Amino acid sequence: MTETFVPATRFAVPGRIAVSNRSAALWQTATLTEIRRETPYASTFRFAVPDWQGHLPGQHLMLRLTAQDGYTAQRHYSIASPPEDTGHIELTLDHVEGGEVSGWFHTEAAPGDEVEVRGPLSGFFAWPGDRPALLIGAGSGVVPLMSMVRHHRARGLSVPLRLLVSARGPEELIYAREFGAETTTVFTRSAPAGVPVGRMTAAHVAALLAEQPDDGWEAYVCGSNAFAEHASRLLLTAGQPVDRIRIERFG
Numbered sequence: 001m002t003e004t005f006v007p008a009t010r011f012a013v014p015g016r017i018a019v020s021n022r023s024a025a026l027w028q029t030a031t032l033t034e035i036r037r038e039t040p041y042a043s044t045f046r047f048a049v050p051d052w053q054g055h056l057p058g059q060h061l062m063l064r065l066t067a068q069d070g071y072t073a074q075r076h077y078s079i080a081s082p083p084e085d086t087g088h089i090e091l092t093l094d095h096v097e098g099g100e101v102s103g104w105f106h107t108e109a110a111p112g113d114e115v116e117v118r119g120p121l122s123g124f125f126a127w128p129g130d131r132p133a134l135l136i137g138a139g140s141g142v143v144p145l146m147s148m149v150r151h152h153r154a155r156g157l158s159v160p161l162r163l164l165v166s167a168r169g170p171e172e173l174i175y176a177r178e179f180g181a182e183t184t185t186v187f188t189r190s191a192p193a194g195v196p197v198g199r200m201t202a203a204h205v206a207a208l209l210a211e212q213p214d215d216g217w218e219a220y221v222c223g224s225n226a227f228a229e230h231a232s233r234l235l236l237t238a239g240q241p242v243d244r245i246r247i248e249r250f251g
Contacts, residue, residue, distance in 0.1 A: 027116045038174045044092045056126035057147040061119030075101045078143040082150035125248045134217040138166040141223030205234040222248045
């Protein structure tokens with residue numbers, strides 16, 4: 001694609017976040033303010049959105065680019081930033097080979113560029129911080145989960161939260177600099193010296209389920225179709241109730 005793209009409810013979660021259903025139906029202008037490289041293939045794009053009414057960790061938005069001839073391209077992207085980052089949103093995008101939108105972001109976008117966003121969308125995968133959360137992701141599937149981790153930290157929540165994340169190697173681990181004691185990392189292709197290499201297994205999941213709080217975990221799984229199927233099977237085998245597994249997949 002050689003075209004150049006140019007700009008073209010209030011419901012309350014008690015004590016936490018307010019989100020506007022009405023604003024989710026409206027397109028808003030988002031101004032790119034910062035680009036941060038996360039891995040050789042993924043970058044975080046920070047936008048100023050003055051009229052953003054807030055979101056729940058785990059929600060996504062729709063982004064629209066408009067070309068000079070009027071052609072538009074729309075994509076759904078998970079929100080990486082926590083709701084506490086008022087007036088801003090962050091998206092972390094892989095550079096997908098042949099992708100017209102991700103390609104534009106990774107090769108042409110610069111601070112000051114404007115796009116349009118609409119949201120937040122979907123409440124199924126949202127985590128307001130009201131119940132213990134076991135988060136499992138692979139690759140860019142960690143993006144909505146990181147919004148949850150950041151929200152947990154920003155609010156200083158005492159509710160248990162654990163993150164199990166898979167990446168091919170350390171160089172492809174998105175947000176590696178931010179992970180803390182809540183995170184267990186699995187490397188499938190290469191790893192630092194002394195760290196085992198291999199696919200996520202039942203043992204990884206069972207170790208976290210063993211820490212289960214009295215009222216149990218709410219599990220959130222995000223990744224490719226294949227990974228989502230694999231991780232959900234591991235959870236079920238380890239005894240996680242099927243009605244307490246939420247899955248968001250891409251591919």
